[in-house]
Amino acid sequence: MPEPARALAEQFDDLSQQREACELGMWTFLATEVLFFGGLFLAYIVYRGEYPQEFAEASRRTELVLGTLNTAILLTSSLTMALAVQAARAFQTRQLVVRLTLTVLLGSIFLAVKGFEYHKEISEHLLPGAHYSLAGSKRGEIFFYLYFAMTGLHALHVLAGICLLSGMAVLALRRRFTSVYYHPVEISGLYWHFVDIVWVFLYPLIYLIGLR
Amino acid sequence: MKTPAPTRVYWIIWASLLGLLGLTFGAARLNLGQFNSVVALTISVAKTVLILLFFMHLRESKRITWVYVAAGLFWLGLLVALTLSDYWTRNLAAVSK
Numbered sequence A: 001m002p003e004p005a006r007a008l009a010e011q012f013d014d015l016s017q018q019r020e021a022c023e024l025g026m027w028t029f030l031a032t033e034v035l036f037f038g039g040l041f042l043a044y045i046v047y048r049g050e051y052p053q054e055f056a057e058a059s060r061r062t063e064l065v066l067g068t069l070n071t072a073i074l075l076t077s078s079l080t081m082a083l084a085v086q087a088a089r090a091f092q093t094r095q096l097v098v099r100l101t102l103t104v105l106l107g108s109i110f111l112a113v114k115g116f117e118y119h120k121e122i123s124e125h126l127l128p129g130a131h132y133s134l135a136g137s138k139r140g141e142i143f144f145y146l147y148f149a150m151t152g153l154h155a156l157h158v159l160a161g162i163c164l165l166s167g168m169a170v171l172a173l174r175r176r177f178t179s180v181y182y183h184p185v186e187i188s189g190l191y192w193h194f195v196d197i198v199w200v201f202l203y204p205l206i207y208l209i210g211l212r
Numbered sequence B: 001m002k003t004p005a006p007t008r009v010y011w012i013i014w015a016s017l018l019g020l021l022g023l024t025f026g027a028a029r030l031n032l033g034q035f036n037s038v039v040a041l042t043i044s045v046a047k048t049v050l051i052l053l054f055f056m057h058l059r060e061s062k063r064i065t066w067v068y069v070a071a072g073l074f075w076l077g078l079l080v081a082l083t084l085s086d087y088w089t090r091n092l093a094a095v096s097k
Helices: A015-050 A052-059 A064-089 A093-123 A140-173 A183-207 B007-027 B035-055 B063-087 B092-096
Strands: none
Touching (some): A015 A052, A015 B063, A052 A140, A064 A093, A093 A183, A183 B035
16 A cells, blocks of 8 residues: 555645645646547537438437437436546545446446447448438538537547546555545546536437428 | 545445436426436436436545635536537537538
């Protein structure tokens, strides 16, 4: 078990100052991530404003049931993540590892379902490009371009989160966290919840706009 | 600064999030005209607030953290507002011809 001196980086006075700097650093990164995804959401708003009918029609070709299931899976993974942070704060290492593993598992199921959706859509020629075909709707192709770009970028973030949380689980198993040093788990949690929030907005914009 | 939430609160938030998911799924089937988008995005914002306050512990964070969150949203607002003020005040189809 590392003594507090090893966990403390030399530029900080104490662990609570270090923890605060870590937290604000992550929030700053998340603010840049908001703008990263924001550009794509903006493109979506502009083109859906121009072609509302074509977007609704294209949206009806997405997998509503799988998308809804995936939303529930990701929301549940946020619960297990929040519980993992709680275990880290209470210095319950076993619980921490179990809950991180559950979160990684749920994230992996999310990606597997998303991959199945991509497979189905590509085989139905919905991937924009030379083989795209949705009768009478070249404008619907813009919807699918945005669909693949936005969900693809989101899936990369889920993958990054899975790697990050797996790393945290390994560190926890190696007893690198203590009752006063656990902020890597906390800020990894912030990142995971952010990725969940992005999906909370993607879900209605992709799957639900053609239902009525 | 408030004290951390007990475990029960996390489960209540999770149940609320799944409830809101069901609500947004149901509301999308009603024909509300333009208000379908308004309802869907309002529910997404409600889910986001729950995740931010409880799962991301904003409720117990210092004020400085709130300033960082507000800054992120402010710049997103600038991005969207300034761009749409352009797109929505000229005819895109006429320009691209």
